[in-house]
Structures are given as C-alpha cells and as structure tokens.
Amino acid sequence: MSKIKIGVVGIRRGGAYVKAFHRSDRSEITAICDLSEHNLAASAEEIGLPDEACFQDYDKFLETDIDAVVVGTPIPFHEEQVIKALRAGKHVFSEVTMAHTVEGCQNILNAVRETGMKYMLGENYIYLDFIQQWKKYVDDGRIGRIHYAEAEYVHDIRERLYDTGTRPGETYWRTYRPPIHYCTHSLGPLMFLIGNNDRICKATAWGNKATIVEDQSLYPSTIDMQAALFETEQGRIIKILRSQVTPREKHIITYNLYGTDGLLETGRTAGYNTVGNRFFGATDKRIVPMNCNGTNLDTPKRLRFGGHGTSDYYGAMAFLDYLEYDKEPFATVEIAAQLTLPGLIAHECASQGHIWKDVPKLD
Numbered sequence: 001m002s003k004i005k006i007g008v009v010g011i012r013r014g015g016a017y018v019k020a021f022h023r024s025d026r027s028e029i030t031a032i033c034d035l036s037e038h039n040l041a042a043s044a045e046e047i048g049l050p051d052e053a054c055f056q057d058y059d060k061f062l063e064t065d066i067d068a069v070v071v072g073t074p075i076p077f078h079e080e081q082v083i084k085a086l087r088a089g090k091h092v093f094s095e096v097t098m099a100h101t102v103e104g105c106q107n108i109l110n111a112v113r114e115t116g117m118k119y120m121l122g123e124n125y126i127y128l129d130f131i132q133q134w135k136k137y138v139d140d141g142r143i144g145r146i147h148y149a150e151a152e153y154v155h156d157i158r159e160r161l162y163d164t165g166t167r168p169g170e171t172y173w174r175t176y177r178p179p180i181h182y183c184t185h186s187l188g189p190l191m192f193l194i195g196n197n198d199r200i201c202k203a204t205a206w207g208n209k210a211t212i213v214e215d216q217s218l219y220p221s222t223i224d225m226q227a228a229l230f231e232t233e234q235g236r237i238i239k240i241l242r243s244q245v246t247p248r249e250k251h252i253i254t255y256n257l258y259g260t261d262g263l264l265e266t267g268r269t270a271g272y273n274t275v276g277n278r279f280f281g282a283t284d285k286r287i288v289p290m291n292c293n294g295t296n297l298d299t300p301k302r303l304r305f306g307g308h309g310t311s312d313y314y315g316a317m318a319f320l321d322y323l324e325y326d327k328e329p330f331a332t333v334e335i336a337a338q339l340t341l342p343g344l345i346a347h348e349c350a351s352q353g354h355i356w357k358d359v360p361k362l363d
C-alpha cells in the first residue's frame with residue numbers, strides 16, 4: 001500500500017508532526033511550508049527533503065500532490081488555512097485550538113461538511129499515556145459515573161508573549177490570546193474521559209486583571225489567572241484554571257475526576273511525566289498509586305519525541321487510522337468545536353463581570 005502523503009505548514013510546533021509522519025512507515029512528508037526560510041531549511045535538512053518541496057507560499061504548497069495538511073501555524077491563521085486546504089481536496093490535522101472566534105469554528109465546520117474531507121483536531125494531551133490508561137478504568141466502570149472534573153494548566157511563557165522571530169520584541173499572536181482561550185489541553189482529556197455523549201453548554205469565568213506583567217500592551221495574554229466553571233448538558237461540573245504569566249517553576253498540567261464510586265487524579269510534581277497519578281475505586285477501597293505517565297514505555301525510542309511524552313506520535317497515528325481505515329478519532333470537527341468554544345465564551349464571561357453565558361452548539 002502506498003504511503004499517505006503529508007504536508008506540514010508552520011514548522012515550529014509543526015516540526016513534531018514532521019517527525020511523526022516522517023518516522024511512521026505509513027506516511028511520508030512530501031512538502032513543508034513556513035514564512036521563515038530558516039525554519040524551512042532546518043526541517044528539510046532533518047528529513048532530507050529537497051528545496052522544491054519547501055514553500056513560503058501556502059497556495060503553491062497546496063497545489064502539490066499531498067493527501068493531507070497538518071496546520072501547525074499560530075491560531076489566528078487556522079480558519080483560513082484549514083478552509084483553503086479542505087477546499088483544495090486535502091484532509092486536515094489542525095493544531096489547537098480550532099480557531100480564535102466562534103464564527104471561525106462555524107466556518108471550519110461548514111467547510112468540512114461542504115467538502116466531505118476529514119478534519120481532526122490535534123489535541124495531543126488525549127494521547128498522553130496515562131490518559132489512555134485512565135480511559136480503560138473509566139470505561140470499566142471503576143470510578144462510576146463522573147460527576148465532576150477539573151484541570152489546571154499553569155505555564156509561565158512570559159518570554160513568548162513577544163515575537164522572537166521576524167519582529168523581535170514586538171507583540172505577537174499570543175499577546176491577543178487570553179489564557180482561558182487555550183483550554184483544549186485541559187478540556188480535551190476531561191471530555192475524552194467523560195465520553196462524547198455530553199457537551200459543555202454553559203460557562204462562567206473570573207479573571208481580567210493583569211498585575212504581574214507591567215507592559216499593558218501585552219494584555220489580555222497577561223491576565224494573571226483565569227478560572228472557569230462549566231456545566232454540561234448532563235449536569236456535570238467542570239473547573240479549569242489557566243495562566244500563562246504567573247510565576248511557576250516548572251509548568252504544570254493536572255487532571256482530577258470524581259465519580260460516584262471513586263476518583264482519578266494526577267500528582268502535582270511536573271508537566272507530562274505526571275508522577276503521583278492515583279486512583280481510588282469502590283472495589284479497591286483505598287488510594288492506589290498508578291505507575292503511569294505521559295510516555296508509553298513500550299514505544300520504540302525513535303518515536304518518543306516532541307516533549308509531550310508519546311502523545312504527538314499517537315495523535316498522528318490516530319489521524320492516519322482515520323484516513324486509512326475510517327476509524328473516527330475522538331476530536332472530530334464537531335468535538336473540536338466543543339473543546340474550543342467553552343474557552344472563547346468563558347473569556348467573554350470574565351470580561352463582562354463573571355456572568356453566565358450559553359456555549360453555542362454549532363450545526
């Protein structure tokens with residue numbers, strides 16, 4: 001069987017997917033695109049891609065013979081680049097989040113439906129190994145029905161709120177991203193564990209003050225902390241805490257889920273190698289440490305890359321399964337919207353004085 005031909009646009013974060021699809025024996029990278037010549041050259045050299053497969057012009061890149069596009073550019077470009085790729089007859093694997101506006105999410109959904117092409121949101125944290133292991137516990141009923149879930153993602157990236165690339169020191173796309181907009185690493189795993197027959201339908205949030213960073217031109221990315229509360233259609237409560245400026249060494253992402261018969265929770269020590277995962281279930285009747293982290297230790301070393309355990313590799317493989325075997329991943333276009341919209345609405349709630357708002361259901 002011939003390999004699936006993948007093109008990647010946005011080579012910084014997208015570089016992880018250059019590796020994933022290049023190293024898999026089911027796919028090959030046939031074109032890459034980036035505004036930065038330097039980033040293009042470095043990536044091309046790494047995988048031995050000729051100059052004629054490197055593009056600074058996205059439209060020309062789309063004219064090449066590729067089956068699917070990985071959109072790894074900054075979020076404000078997702079809507080336009082995803083829709084162009086779909087209309088050019090390419091399947092899309094998009095970096096998070098889906099888009100930075102409600103309208104952008106709707107436009108992507110419409111384009112997927114119009115073109116019949118496949119779309120997957122590359123929410124890699126769902127593929128952290130411990131989340132995959134937890135899923136088995138949940139599906140086996142070991143914590144009962146989940147009624148409450150929370151996540152905390154605090155990552156001090158103050159230095160990255162400025163452009164470090166073409167216009168060093170100037171404001172950049174992350175400057176315009178309120179912390180709670182970047183919510184899919186939190187909501188993705190939680191909703192994956194809860195299951196896709198529920199949806200966040202209401203939101204409220206607190207947090208609109210920026211007291212840590214003095215440079216007010218960097219607002220709203222510099223909001224100290226945002227805390228959002230969500231309600232699901234089936235009455236579950238979800239709490240998310242987000243900051244990208246509060247001092248913390250090192251960054252942390254934690255998840256806790258409470259069920260009618262037990263709980264699953266991460267430790268609080270460090271990022272993705274979350275040491276101290278614990279489980280409490282009705283049959284076990286005690287807190288049990290779980291020996292799991294972000295990396296699947298059965299995975300060959302050459303497929304462990306990207307700084308997020310083995311999640312980048314397994315996310316990419318889920319996309320190939322979608323294309324090759326029509327095996328639907330969790331984060332289809334509908335779920336992508338359901339993971340992205342709560343953050344967009346939550347920021348509106350926080351800016352307007354922590355009011356409650358409905359989270360729209362796109363159709």
Ligand SMILES: NC(=O)c1ccc[n+]([C@@H]2O[C@H](COP(=O)([O-])OP(=O)(O)OC[C@H]3O[C@@H](n4cnc5c(N)ncnc54)[C@H](O)[C@@H]3O)[C@@H](O)[C@H]2O)c1
Binds near residue numbers: 009010013034072165
């Ligand atoms: N899933 C994860 O764990 C994770 C981690 C980091 C970033 N991300 C996501 O990846 C995306 C990119 O983030 P980043 O940290 O690499 O951003 P970045 O700004 O550091 O790098 C963006 C890259 O895209 C290129 N680029 C910018 N605009 C472009 C355009 N219009 N056309 C072609 N190339 C363009 C830049 O030259 C640069 O190489 C964002 O959507 C972000 O949310 C996801």
